[in-house]
Amino acid sequence: MPQYIDSYYFVDNRNSKLVYDFLDKYFPLRRELADDYVIPKYSDNPEKIFYSAIDLLAYLDENLNYDYIAYWENLDESNDIKQFTLQYTDDGKMIFGVSIYGREPESEKSVQVFNEVRNYLNSPIACITGEEPPPWNSIDFIDFCNERYHPARL
Numbered sequence: 001m002p003q004y005i006d007s008y009y010f011v012d013n014r015n016s017k018l019v020y021d022f023l024d025k026y027f028p029l030r031r032e033l034a035d036d037y038v039i040p041k042y043s044d045n046p047e048k049i050f051y052s053a054i055d056l057l058a059y060l061d062e063n064l065n066y067d068y069i070a071y072w073e074n075l076d077e078s079n080d081i082k083q084f085t086l087q088y089t090d091d092g093k094m095i096f097g098v099s100i101y102g103r104e105p106e107s108e109k110s111v112q113v114f115n116e117v118r119n120y121l122n123s124p125i126a127c128i129t130g131e132e133p134p135p136w137n138s139i140d141f142i143d144f145c146n147e148r149y150h151p152a153r154l
Contacts, residue, residue: 002101003101003102003103003130003131004082004083004099004100004101004102004130004131005099005100005101005102005103005104005105005107005110005128005129005130006085006097006098006099006128006129006130006131006132006133007097007098007100007110007113007114007117007118007126007127007128007129008095008096008097008126008127008128008129008134008141008144008145009095009096009097009098009117009118009121009123009125009126010093010094010095010123010124010125010126010138010141010142010145011093011094011095011096011121011123012093012124012138013092013093013094014060014061014064014088014092014093014094015061015094016054016057016058016060016061018121019057019086019094019096020057022084022096022120022121023072023084025120026074026079026081026084026098026117027072027074027076027079027081027084028076029074029075029076030072030073030074030075030084031072031073031075032052032053032070032071032072033070033071033072033073033083034053034070034071035051036049036050036051037049037050037051037053037055037056037068037070038050039059039066039068040066041066041067041068041069053070053072056068056070057070057086060088064091064092065090065092066088066090067087067088067089067090067136068087068088069085069086069087069088070085070086071083071084071085071086072084072086080100080101080109080113081098081099081100081113081117082099082100082101083098083099084096084097084098084099085097085098085099087133087134087136089136089137089138089141090136090137091137091138091139093138095134095138095141096117096121096123097134098113098117100113103130105128105129105130105148105149106128106149106151110128111128111151114126114128114151115151125141125142125145126145126150127144127145127148127149127150128148128149128150128151129148129149132148
């Protein structure tokens with residue numbers, strides 16, 4: 001099983017249009033990695049159940065107090081980015097995550113993907129790590145990134 005290098009990018013609001021524009025650009029051939037989405041996450045007694053990411057994202061755009069995570073797989077095997085993670089923070093923000101195959105966060109391919117995605121999202125806070133999830137809060141995410149690898153912005 002391959003090892004992943006993960007990079008994370010802070011977005012200071014919730015905007016599903018940005019998510020779908022990103023997915024269309026980097027994951028035109030994609031698959032959601034969940035059959036359903038329960039609110040609150042991991043609940044045995046959910047308040048709501050969504051059966052598509054479209055409905056989930058629309059709900060989370062409007063309900064800023066919920067944190068959540070959703071995953072998409074890239075079905076284009078030739079694409080360097082293999083998986084996309086969208087994490088909604090508990091304070092109304094988003095963290096985009098992309099995963100590529102590799103072991104070294106400082107590798108040329110990792111830095112290339114990082115700079116491209118960071119510039120696309122215009123993310124002020126971003127970092128690269130190895131198979132390590134980000135925290136659920138934007139303040140904690142800033143600290144998380146300060147302690148991880150982050151190439152100079154190009």
